[in-house]
Amino acid sequence: MDAAVEPLKARRIYLLLRERIGSGALAVGDKLPGEPSLAAEFGVSRMTLRRALDRLVQEDLLRRRAGVGTFVHHRELPHRLRADLADVIENLREMGRQTGVRLLSFAYVTPPDAIAAALALPAGARTQRSERVRFLEDGAAFSHLTAHVPEHIGATYSEAELATTPLLGLLERSGVVADRANQTMSATLAGPDVAEALDVEIGSPLLALTRVVHDLDGRAVEHLHALYRPDRFHFQLELLRAGRVGARRWRPMASPDQTEPAALSQTRP
Amino acid sequence: MDAAVEPLKARRIYLLLRERIGSGALAVGDKLPGEPSLAAEFGVSRMTLRRALDRLVQEDLLRRRAGVGTFVHHRELPHRLRADLADVIENLREMGRQTGVRLLSFAYVTPPDAIAAALALPAGARTQRSERVRFLEDGAAFSHLTAHVPEHIGATYSEAELATTPLLGLLERSGVVADRANQTMSATLAGPDVAEALDVEIGSPLLALTRVVHDLDGRAVEHLHALYRPDRFHFQLELLRAGRVGARRWRPMASPDQTEPAALSQTRP
DNA sequence: TCGCCCTGTCTCATAAGCTAGACAAGTTCC
DNA sequence: GGAACTTGTCTAGCTTATGAGACAGGGCGA
Numbered sequence: 001m002d003a004a005v006e007p008l009k010a011r012r013i014y015l016l017l018r019e020r021i022g023s024g025a026l027a028v029g030d031k032l033p034g035e036p037s038l039a040a041e042f043g044v045s046r047m048t049l050r051r052a053l054d055r056l057v058q059e060d061l062l063r064r065r066a067g068v069g070t071f072v073h074h075r076e077l078p079h080r081l082r083a084d085l086a087d088v089i090e091n092l093r094e095m096g097r098q099t100g101v102r103l104l105s106f107a108y109v110t111p112p113d114a115i116a117a118a119l120a121l122p123a124g125a126r127t128q129r130s131e132r133v134r135f136l137e138d139g140a141a142f143s144h145l146t147a148h149v150p151e152h153i154g155a156t157y158s159e160a161e162l163a164t165t166p167l168l169g170l171l172e173r174s175g176v177v178a179d180r181a182n183q184t185m186s187a188t189l190a191g192p193d194v195a196e197a198l199d200v201e202i203g204s205p206l207l208a209l210t211r212v213v214h215d216l217d218g219r220a221v222e223h224l225h226a227l228y229r230p231d232r233f234h235f236q237l238e239l240l241r242a243g244r245v246g247a248r249r250w251r252p253m254a255s256p257d258q259t260e261p262a263a264l265s266q267t268r269p
Numbered sequence: 270m271d272a273a274v275e276p277l278k279a280r281r282i283y284l285l286l287r288e289r290i291g292s293g294a295l296a297v298g299d300k301l302p303g304e305p306s307l308a309a310e311f312g313v314s315r316m317t318l319r320r321a322l323d324r325l326v327q328e329d330l331l332r333r334r335a336g337v338g339t340f341v342h343h344r345e346l347p348h349r350l351r352a353d354l355a356d357v358i359e360n361l362r363e364m365g366r367q368t369g370v371r372l373l374s375f376a377y378v379t380p381p382d383a384i385a386a387a388l389a390l391p392a393g394a395r396t397q398r399s400e401r402v403r404f405l406e407d408g409a410a411f412s413h414l415t416a417h418v419p420e421h422i423g424a425t426y427s428e429a430e431l432a433t434t435p436l437l438g439l440l441e442r443s444g445v446v447a448d449r450a451n452q453t454m455s456a457t458l459a460g461p462d463v464a465e466a467l468d469v470e471i472g473s474p475l476l477a478l479t480r481v482v483h484d485l486d487g488r489a490v491e492h493l494h495a496l497y498r499p500d501r502f503h504f505q506l507e508l509l510r511a512g513r514v515g516a517r518r519w520r521p522m523a524s525p526d527q528t529e530p531a532a533l534s535q536t537r538p
Numbered sequence: 539t540c541g542c543c544c545t546g547t548c549t550c551a552t553a554a555g556c557t558a559g560a561c562a563a564g565t566t567c568c
Numbered sequence: 569g570g571a572a573c574t575t576g577t578c579t580a581g582c583t584t585a586t587g588a589g590a591c592a593g594g595g596c597g598a
Contacts, residue, residue, distance in 0.1 A: 008277040009556075012472045016460050023457075024383030034574065041461050042471070045557045050576090066575045067564030082453075114293025181508040184351075186499040187456035187476040188292075191285050192311055202311075203281050205474045207456040208499070230455040230477075237506075239450040277555095278586075303544065314587045319545095335545045336594030 013042050013052035015204065021061050021072055022231060032062070032070040081142060081233045100139075103163040104131040104197065111148050111223075118212050119150060119220040127223075128154020130162055133197050141198045142232035148223040167222065168213070176221050180214040185235070188227065198229050205230060282311050282321035284473070290330050290341055291500060301331070301339040350411060350502045369408075372432040373400040373466065380417050380492075387481050388419060388489040396492075397423020399431055402466050410467045411501035417492040436491065437482070445490050449483040454504070457496065467498050474499060 020026045032038065039049040053070060056062040063073035081099070111119070111127045119127070127148040135141040147167055156174035157165075168178060190204045198206075207228040215221050228234070289295045301307065308318040322339060325331040332342035350368070380388070380396045388396070396417040404410040416436055425443035426434075437447060459473045467475075476497040484490050497503070 008281075012458070015472075016458055019457055020460075025381060027382040030381075036574095043461065047558085048556060051555095064575065065565080067566080067573080069565095069574060112294060112299070113296035177510075179510050183506040183508065184503055185454055185476065185506070186503040187474040187497075188288055188499065189281075189285060189474045191289075202285075203472065205456040205458050207454065207476075228456075230457065234453050234455040237452040237454070239452065241446075241448050305544095316588085317586060320585090333545060334595085336543080336596080338544060 009044050010048050010051035010055075011201070012203075013044065013049060014055050015201075016042075017052060017056060018059075018061065018076075019205075021056075022076055024075070026072050028072050028075050030072045032072070034069065081136065082236050083233065084236055084238070099134050099136055099142075101163065102133045102135070103159065104133060106130050106159040106162060108151060108154070115148050115223050119148065119223050121150060121220075126151045130167075131197075132162075136232070140232060142229050144194050144197050144227045146225045149221065153221055167224075171213075171221055177216045178213050178221065179216045180218075182212045182214075184210045186210075190227075194227055198227070200229060207234065209235075278313055279317050279320035279324075280470075282313065282318060283324050285311075286321060286325060287328075287330065287345075290325075291345055293344070295341050297341050297344050299341045301341070303338065350405065351505050352502065353505055353507070368403050368405055368411075370432065371402045371404070372428065373402060375399050375428040375431060377420060377423070384417050384492050388417065388492050390419060390489075395420045399436070400466075401431075405501070409501060411498050413463050413466050413496045415494045418490065422490055436493075440482075440490055446485045447482050447490065448485045449487075451481045451483075453479045455479075459496070463496055467496070469498060476503065478504075 017026070026032070033041070035046050035049055035053070039046040042049060053062060053064070057064055057070075059076075060074050061072065061076060062070055064070045107129055108126050109129045110116075110124065111121070111129065115127070116123075116125065121127070127150055130145075130147050130149075132145045132147070133141050134143040134145065149167070149171070153171065153174060153176060157170040161170060171178065186208045188206050188208045190198065190200050190202055190206050192202055194206070195202045195204065200206075207230050209224075209226040209228070211222070211224040211226070212220055213222040213224075286295070295301070302310070304315050304318055304322070308315040311318060322331060322333070326333055326339075328345075329343050330341065330345060331339055333339045376398055377395050378398045379385075379393065380390070380398065384396070385392075385394065390396070396419055399414075399416050399418075401414045401416070402410050403412045403414065418436070418440070422440065422443065422445060426439040430439060440447065455477045457475050457477045459467065459469050459471055459475050461471055463475070464471045464473065469475075476499050478493075478495040478497070480491070480493040480495070481489055482491040482493075
C-alpha cells in the first residue's frame with residue numbers, strides 16, 4: 001500500500017535520529033556514540049541499528065569513517081514555515097499568498113458526535129465538511145485541514161470557491177463575523193490517509209491543532225482540525241510580561257512587529 | 270528493553286485507532302467499517318488488523334457483535350491537564366500545586382550548539398542543565414522537561430531546590446526578571462530515554478515546546494525543551510478579535526477568566 | 539427463506555525482520 | 569608494536585509477525 005520499505009524497528013530509529021539531527025540536538029560535526037552503545041540504547045541489535053544509520057548515510061545526513069566513528073555531516077534544513085499562533089487572520093492572508101491549496105474532498109455530512117458537540121449543533125444537524133492540503137510554493141505539503149461548517153453557512157460558498165479561497169475569508173464574505181476562537185494543540189501519529197496526503201510515512205509525528213471559531217453571538221461557525229508536518233511547519237508565540245516588574249502574568253505578543261506583517265515568515269537558512 | 274510486546278504493524282494500527290477513539294473522531298456507539306475494508310485501508314491483512322482490534326476489545330474500547338459489526342463501546346477519558354499557552358507564569362504556579370516533579374538529572378555542561386546559539390552564549394560557555402519529569406497527583410507522568418540556564422545564574426540554586434521549586438521561581442528569586450519569552454510548538458517521536466521517563470512506547474507522538482526566556486536586558490536566561498504526552502496534556506489558547514468588527518487581527522486572551530485562575534484546569538469528565 | 543455482510547476461528551506457509559555472534563580492517567594513542 | 573577503540577561485513581538461523589484463504593455461524597433485511 002505504501003511504497004516505502006518496512007523494516008519497522010530500523011525505521012523508528014531512523015525517524016528518531018533524523019529528528020535529532022534536524023532539531024539540532026545532534027549538531028553538524030558531532031560524533032555519534034558507538035554503534036554498540038546506540039544499539040543498546042534503542043534496545044535492538046547492532047545490525048538493525050546499522051540499517052537505520054545506513055539510510056541516514058544514504059541521505060548524506062551522516063558520514064561514517066571506519067575506525068573513527070559516525071558523524072553528523074549535513075543538517076537538512078527544509079523550507080519551513082513559521083506561523084504566529086496569536087494572529088490567526090493575518091496568518092490566513094499570508095498563507096493564501098505564500099502557499100497553495102488542494103481540495104481533497106467537499107461534502108455535506110452528519111458530523112461525528114465530538115464535532116457536533118463542539119459546534120453545539122442540534123442532533124442530526126449536518127455540516128459542510130472539507131479536507132484540504134496546504135503546500136509551499138515548491139509543492140511540498142505541510143498541512144492537512146479538515147473543516148466542518150454548519151450547513152446553512154456552508155451553503156454560501158461553492159466547492160470551487162473553497163478550492164481557492166481561505167475558508168475564513170468565505171465565512172466573512174457571507175456575513176459571518178468571527179469573534180472568538182478556541183485553539184487546542186496536541187500531537188498525533190499520521191494515519192494512512194493523512195500520511196499519503198502529506199507525503200510522510202504512516203506513524204510519523206504530526207502537530208495537531210483544533211480550532212473552534214465563534215461569531216459575535218457566540219455561535220460556532222467553524223470547526224477545524226489541522227495536522228502539520230513538524231519538519232515543515234511550526235507555531236511560534238511571543239510572550240511579554242504583562243504589567244509591572246514582578247507581575248505574574250504574561251501577555252502574548254501578537255507578532256514581533258505590528259507594522260511589518262511578519263506573522264508568517266519563511267526560514268530558509 | 271521495553272517490556273511491551275512487539276507486533277509492530279498491529280501495534281501501529283492499535284495506536285492509530287485508539288487515538289481516533291480518544292479524540293472522538295470515532296464516537297461511542299459508532300460502527301467501524303468492516304474488517305476487510307479496514308484492513309485494506311491500513312494495507313495489512315485481515316488477521317493483523319484483527320490483532321489490533323483484539324487489543325482494543327480487550328481494553329473495552331471496542332465491542333464486537335458477530336454478524337453485526339464492531340462498535341466503539343467506551344471512550345477512555347484519561348486525566349488530562351489543559352494549560353493555557355498565554356499564561357506561563359500562572360501555569361507554573363498552578364503546576365506546582367497540582368502536579369509533582371521528579372528531578373532526573375542535574376549537571377553543568379557545555380550545551381549543544383543549537384542551545385548555545387539560542388541562548389546567545391559565547392563559545393565554550395557552560396550551562397546548568399536539568400531534566401525533570403512532571404506528573405499528576407496519581408503519579409502519571411505527563412511531561413519531560415530539559416532546561417538549560419547560563420552557568421552564573423544556575424549557580425544561584427541547588428540541586429535540591431530545583432527538585433522542589435519551579436525553575437522560573439528560582440530565577441526570580443535570584444534577581445532575574447523574566448521579561449520576554451519565545452515559544453515554539455512542534456511534534457516529535459519519543460526516544461528511548463524520554464519514552465521510559467514518560468512511560469510511553471518508543472515512537473509515540475509527543476507535543477514539543479521550546480521556550481527561550483529573556484530578561485529585561487534581553488539576555489537569555491533559560492532555554493526549555495518540553496515534551497508532553499498528548500493524551501495527558503494539551504495546550505489551549507483562547508483568541509479574541511482585536512479591535513473593531515472586521516479587524517484582521519486577533520488577540521489572544523490570557524485566560525477564560527481573569528478573576529478565576531483557571532489557566533490550568535483538570536478535565537475529568 | 540434466501541442472500542448478503544458481518545465477525546469468529548482455524549490452517550499452514552512464507553517471509554523476513556531481527557538476533558547473535560565472529561571476524562576483518564581502519565584509526566588513534568601510548 | 570600493541571591496546572582499545574571504532575566501522576565494515578558476513579553468516580546462519582530463529583523467532584514470529586504476517587499473509588492468504590477457507591469455512592462456520594450470527595444477524596438482518598428483502
